[in-house]
Amino acid sequence: MAKNLRAKIPAADTLLVRDVNEEAAKRFVAEAEEIARSLGVGTGEYQVKIASSAREIAEQSAIMVSSLPESQHVKEVYESIVEHGKLPELEEERLFIDTSTIDPVTSKDIASTIHRAQAGQFVDAPVSGGVVGARAGTLSFMFGASQQPELLERLRGVLAFMGKKAWHLGEPGSGVSGKLANNYILAINNIATAEAMNLGVRWGLEPKALAEMINSSTGRCWPSEVNNPVPGVVETAPSSRGYEGGFGVRLMHKDLRLALTAATESGTPLVLGEPAREVYKEVEGAHRGKDFSVVYQWLQNKAK
Template identity: 75%
Template sequence: MTIRSVVSLPKAPRLCAPTARRWPSMARTFSTTSHRDATWGFIGLGQMGYNMAKNLRAKIPISDTLIVRDVNEETIKRFVAENQEARRSSGTSPDQGKVEIAESAREVAEKSTVTITSLPESQHVINVFHSVLKDGALPSLKDERLFIDTSTIDPVTSKDIANAIHNTQAGRFVDAPVSGGVVGARAGTLSFMFGASSQSDQLIERVRSVLSLMGKKAWHLGDPGSGVSGKLANNYLLAINNIATAEAMNLGVRWGLDPKALAQMINSSTGRCWPSEVNNPVPGVVETAPASRNYEGGFGVSLMHKDLRLALEAAEKSSTSLYLGGQARDVYRAVEDAHRGKDFSVVYQWLQDKSE
């Protein structure tokens, strides 16, 4: 079983097919001892993962344990401290509602029946699952392990990892990227699009039950790899809608229109879309939007630039023409250079700066 090369997290490796890594075979070497099967794992406590993990901890049985892992030690400590404070405030027993810290992705996988990953780039996902598989068989549990990757990565990498998990009999791998941004992650209203074997209704329902703990909708789009393919199609549209919304709002404001009145009209008309209604790019129009917090929080412009790049690369591999994609990519590249770390709706600020 091969997958593309794995390197340390801080670097950005070339993910090329010729530099393949062979995974160890684990087909007949499972341990016969059972570990705790009421433990859930979460790897990746970024802006999305942090809030998803909080909702997960709040909705799983109080007697279950959540074990977390992230490369940022301060983030892990903050997550555990917030959980401890919430337990104290609610009068929860010290033995209930627990959150534990894992030293490695392998430890998370060893202890957890369900492991959820939320990571920024393809190489981070590769690194995590190589860490999970490189030391041989995982201890057996009463239920088959389920690995749900909510990251947005390229379809080829996702299929490679699914094959590695399935061929080594480590469990089931499902790609389930999300839509809804940090606002949706915080509110528990995310939408998931997932890829899982269409031949197993039981698996599909199991995945849906897990995703319902962190969101409101879950679409099964087909076999492994179809979730990330659907997400890239969605985010291609989102990327362009966001630019169009920023341009329309900037145009109206420069014509002297009140931005709130303009947004209300658009959101009651044919121009209505998520960037205009929920994530409006003009400060003060939507109080809960990142634009009203100096474009902090939300979906980073670097992540949108990445998703658009992945969509364009996948389109090229499938010989699909995308006429607006190249121009949108140029916009996000420039906005990322000017406003790195901000929400992707900062395109509006970038347009204003160019119009001055």
């Protein structure tokens, strides 16, 4: 996402980055410098600098994009921005765009914190499309923001640097609500695809032929077509490289937990939710760090 931002924002703009993995940030800066040399741009163009804190980025930027694993991390980052007093004035209102998948209550609380501090506009804009979509710049964003035409136009312009679709779902908090609903379907579909592929293979069906049939029929879904869990069926899928990369099973377990909590708070029954959560809990324990499609491997081992 950061690479696409650097490539698509004006060359004279400076991209400030902050990551707890300092080596990753340094590699990103080095890559940007190499690209700048290859483009032959002038001094002061295509710059990437490492910030020492989120507060530093907020002080120097009109737009800040965050992407973090859990609710507590998002809360800590934004509290660190406002706890040191008022931010410097800018010609235009600051935008804080959080692309994390967190619970709606925390997201709304953070939006209120930013509003009370008069720091700018906080927008929840969780992302869908995985690592493949991030690299290709084809991500989909679902965002929650007040119904202000100028704000919405500005937001869509920023999100277009990193993705191809952006849905305004309503007021602040609605973006993460929509994302959790989407990922609930993804969590269930992933298990169903792994079970169906495992069933077909054990019946003696050739995996690629089975997947091709499913993807031309009513069973077609993202886990079967793009992220097929059987190694070798989709060469670009994590399953074909040892389930490395992709969307971690820990993150899927987290998103499903958040969806179940939000469902309970709204009195909404999710009859498949708890059994699915138990599956991901076991899979995470057995295959920590792997893509969530490793459910297929877990099922194979379970049958032995």
